[in-house]
Amino acid sequence: MSTATVPLSYASTNSLSRIARIFVRETRYEFVRALRTRAFSLSVIGFPVMFYLLFGVMNRGEAVHGQMVAKYMLASYAAFGAVGAALFGIGVGLAGERVSGWLELKRASPMPPLAYLAAKCVASVAFGLIIVSILCAVGIFAAGVHVSLTEYVGLLGVSVIGGVPFACMGLLLAMIVPANAAPGIVNLIYLPMSYCGGLWMPISMLPKWLQHAAPWLPTYHLGQLMLWVIGYAQPGEAAMQHVLALTGFALLFLGCAWMAFARADADA
Amino acid sequence: MSAFAEPIAAVLSQSSHISIATDVVASLQAVTKRYRNGVVALDGLSLELQRGEIVALLGPNGAGKSTAVKLMMGLTSATAGVVRIFGADPRFAGNRLRTGVMLQVGRAPEMLRVREHVEIMRGYYPRPLPFAEIVRAAGLEGIEERMFGQLSGGQKQRMLFALALAGDPDLIFLDEPTVGLDIEARRLMWAQIRSLRARGKTVLLTTHYLEEADALADRIAVINKGRMVCAGTSAEVKSMGAGTAASGVSGTGRLPPNMAGVKLLKFETSLTRESLLNLAGVERVESDGARVTVTSSAPELTLRELLALDPKLCGLEVQAPALEDAFLALTSQD
Numbered sequence: 001m002s003t004a005t006v007p008l009s010y011a012s013t014n015s016l017s018r019i020a021r022i023f024v025r026e027t028r029y030e031f032v033r034a035l036r037t038r039a040f041s042l043s044v045i046g047f048p049v050m051f052y053l054l055f056g057v058m059n060r061g062e063a064v065h066g067q068m069v070a071k072y073m074l075a076s077y078a079a080f081g082a083v084g085a086a087l088f089g090i091g092v093g094l095a096g097e098r099v100s101g102w103l104e105l106k107r108a109s110p111m112p113p114l115a116y117l118a119a120k121c122v123a124s125v126a127f128g129l130i131i132v133s134i135l136c137a138v139g140i141f142a143a144g145v146h147v148s149l150t151e152y153v154g155l156l157g158v159s160v161i162g163g164v165p166f167a168c169m170g171l172l173l174a175m176i177v178p179a180n181a182a183p184g185i186v187n188l189i190y191l192p193m194s195y196c197g198g199l200w201m202p203i204s205m206l207p208k209w210l211q212h213a214a215p216w217l218p219t220y221h222l223g224q225l226m227l228w229v230i231g232y233a234q235p236g237e238a239a240m241q242h243v244l245a246l247t248g249f250a251l252l253f254l255g256c257a258w259m260a261f262a263r264a265d266a267d268a
Numbered sequence: 269m270s271a272f273a274e275p276i277a278a279v280l281s282q283s284s285h286i287s288i289a290t291d292v293v294a295s296l297q298a299v300t301k302r303y304r305n306g307v308v309a310l311d312g313l314s315l316e317l318q319r320g321e322i323v324a325l326l327g328p329n330g331a332g333k334s335t336a337v338k339l340m341m342g343l344t345s346a347t348a349g350v351v352r353i354f355g356a357d358p359r360f361a362g363n364r365l366r367t368g369v370m371l372q373v374g375r376a377p378e379m380l381r382v383r384e385h386v387e388i389m390r391g392y393y394p395r396p397l398p399f400a401e402i403v404r405a406a407g408l409e410g411i412e413e414r415m416f417g418q419l420s421g422g423q424k425q426r427m428l429f430a431l432a433l434a435g436d437p438d439l440i441f442l443d444e445p446t447v448g449l450d451i452e453a454r455r456l457m458w459a460q461i462r463s464l465r466a467r468g469k470t471v472l473l474t475t476h477y478l479e480e481a482d483a484l485a486d487r488i489a490v491i492n493k494g495r496m497v498c499a500g501t502s503a504e505v506k507s508m509g510a511g512t513a514a515s516g517v518s519g520t521g522r523l524p525p526n527m528a529g530v531k532l533l534k535f536e537t538s539l540t541r542e543s544l545l546n547l548a549g550v551e552r553v554e555s556d557g558a559r560v561t562v563t564s565s566a567p568e569l570t571l572r573e574l575l576a577l578d579p580k581l582c583g584l585e586v587q588a589p590a591l592e593d594a595f596l597a598l599t600s601q602d
Binding site: 015018021022025026029032033036037096097099100101102104105107108109110111265266267 | 303304341342343344361364365369371372373374375376377378380384388389392393394415431435441
C-alpha cells in the first residue's frame with residue numbers, strides 16, 4: 001500500500017473499504033462487548049427463554065380459540081426478546097456511554113457517527129436472532145411445537161425489521177433518561193408495554209378494554225407480525241397495517257430522539 | 269517585555285518569544301461561549317497554537333478550560349468569535365483525521381480489552397501508529413489483553429492516552445492527562461508528550477498540576493472565568509504572578525511592564541524592614557524570624573545595595589517565584 005503515487009480512484013475506494021472495515025469492526029466489538037457483559041446478555045436472552053419455559057412449555061398441548069398456546073407464545077416471546085435486546089442494548093448502553101463521556105470521545109474521534117449507531121443496532125438485532133433461534137429450539141424440543149423452515153425464517157425476518165422502531169425508541173430513551181436510572185426506567189416501560197401488547201399471553205385473554213388499547217402500542221404490532229408468520233394474527237388485520245404502524249412509531253421515536261439530541265447538543 | 273503591557277490577546281498572537289515555528293495549527297479568536305442556562309464559559313478568549321509547540325491551559329475549576337478544548341474539537345459551537353483548526357471549521361471531518369483527543373472519560377466500555385480499544389481507534393485513521401509503538405509509548409506493555417474494567421486508575425488513564433496517540437495525529441488535545449498517575453507514570457507520559465513535540469506535533473494540554481505546565485509547556489495560558497489572565501513562557505507567567513502579588517495590582521489582563529524578571533531573595537540580615545524597603549527594586553518584604561524574603565523587580569540592583577549595606581548577610585538564596593504562587597496570585601484577583 002504505497003501512498004505516494006496512488007491514483008485518486010484507488011484512494012477513494014481505499015477510503016471506502018476503510019470505512020466499510022470501520023463499520024464491521026465497530027459492530028463486531030459491540031457484539032462481543034455486549035456478549036461479555038453478562039448482566040446484559042444473560043438477562044436479555046434469559047428472560048424471554050425463561051418466560052417461554054414457564055408459560056409456553058408448561059402449557060404444551062393447551063389451545064385457546066383453536067390456537068396452540070405454546071406456538072402462540074413462541075412468536076410472542078420472540079417479539080418480547082427482540083424488544084428487550086433493542087431497548088437494553090441501545091437504550092441503556094447508549095445512556096451509560098453518553099453520561100460517562102465515552103460518546104463524546106467517540107464523537108471527537110474520526111469515527112463515522114453512523115458506524116456507532118449501526119454497530120449498536122446490528123448487535124441488538126443479532127441478539128434478537130439468537131433469541132428467536134433458542135426459542136424455536138425450545139419450542140420444537142420441549143413444547144412439541146411444529147415450526148417449519150419458512151416460519152423460522154419468517155420469525156428471523158420480522159425480528160430484524162421489527163427491531164428498527166424499538167432501536168429508535170432505545171435511542172430516544174438514551175437521550176432523555178438519566179443513565180443511573182436507565183435500567184429501571186427501561187424495565188418500567190418494557191414490561192408493561194409487552195404485557196399490554198399481548199406478548200406475555202394471548203391477547204384474547206386480556207381484558208376487553210386492554211385489547212382495544214393494545215393497537216396504540218408498538219409491541220402489539222410487532223407481536224402481530226410475528227404471529228402473522230405462524231398464521232395466528234388477529235383476524236381482519238392485514239400484515240401491512242402492522243408494518244405501517246411500526247414504520248410510524250419508528251419515525252416518531254427517531255424524530256423525538258433527534259430533537260432531544262439537538263437540544264443536548266446546543267447545551268453541550 | 270513591554271509587550272505584556274498590551275492587551276493579552278495581542279500578546280498571544282504576537283508570541284514574540286516563540287521561535288520554534290510560525291504556522292498556526294489551531295486558533296480561538298475572541299471566542300465567547302454562552303450556554304443556554306446563561307452561564308458564560310468563555311468570554312472573548314483568544315488563543316493560538318503553533319505547529320510543534322506544547323501549550324498548557326491552566327486555570328481553576330470552572331475557568332473554561334474544557335469548554336475551550338470542546339470548541340476546538342468541534343463538540344460544541346461558539347456563541348461568538350471564530351474557531352479554526354488547520355484553517356478550517358473544527359467540525360470539518362477531515363480535521364478529525366489529523367487530531368487525537370484524550371478527554372476525562374468516566375468509563376470506557378469495560379468489557380473490551382486494551383488491545384481491542386486501541387485497534388478500534390487505530391482503525392479510524394488512514395495511517396495509524398503501529399500497535400506495538402502505541403503500547404510502548406503509553407506504557408501498556410503486559411496489560412494488552414486485560415479488560416478495561418480490570419485496569420487500575422492509572423492504567424485506564426494510560427490507555428486513554430494511547431487512544432489519543434493511536435492515529436499518529438498532528439494535533440493532540442490532552443484534558444488533564446496525568447490525573448491519577450503515580451510519579452513514575454507521570455514522568456513517562458511527560459517524556460512521551462515531549463517526544464510528540466520533537467516530531468513536530470502540536471499539543472494542547474489542560475492541567476491542574478502547575479508543575480506539569482512548568483515542566484512541559486512552551487507557553488502557558490492562565491485562564492479564569494473564561495478570560496485570559498496572562499500568557500507566556502513559564503518564566504514570564506511566574507514573574508507576572510510575583511509582580512501582581514507583590515504590588516497588589518488588580519484587574520485582569522493588564523500587568524505592569526516592569527514586573528518581568530522578578531526574583532525572590534531570601535537571606536538572614538540585621539537590617540530593618542524599613543531599610544530593606546528603601547533598596548532599589550524592592551516590592552515587598554516578609555520576615556519569618558531571622559529569615560527575610562524580599563520580592564524584587566530588579567534583583568541585581570537590590571543585591572548590590574544589599575551586600576554593601578550588610579557585610580554580615582548570610583544564607584542568601586535567589587529564587588524565581590514558583591509557578592504555583594504566580595498562578596494563585598493571577599487567578600485570585602478579580
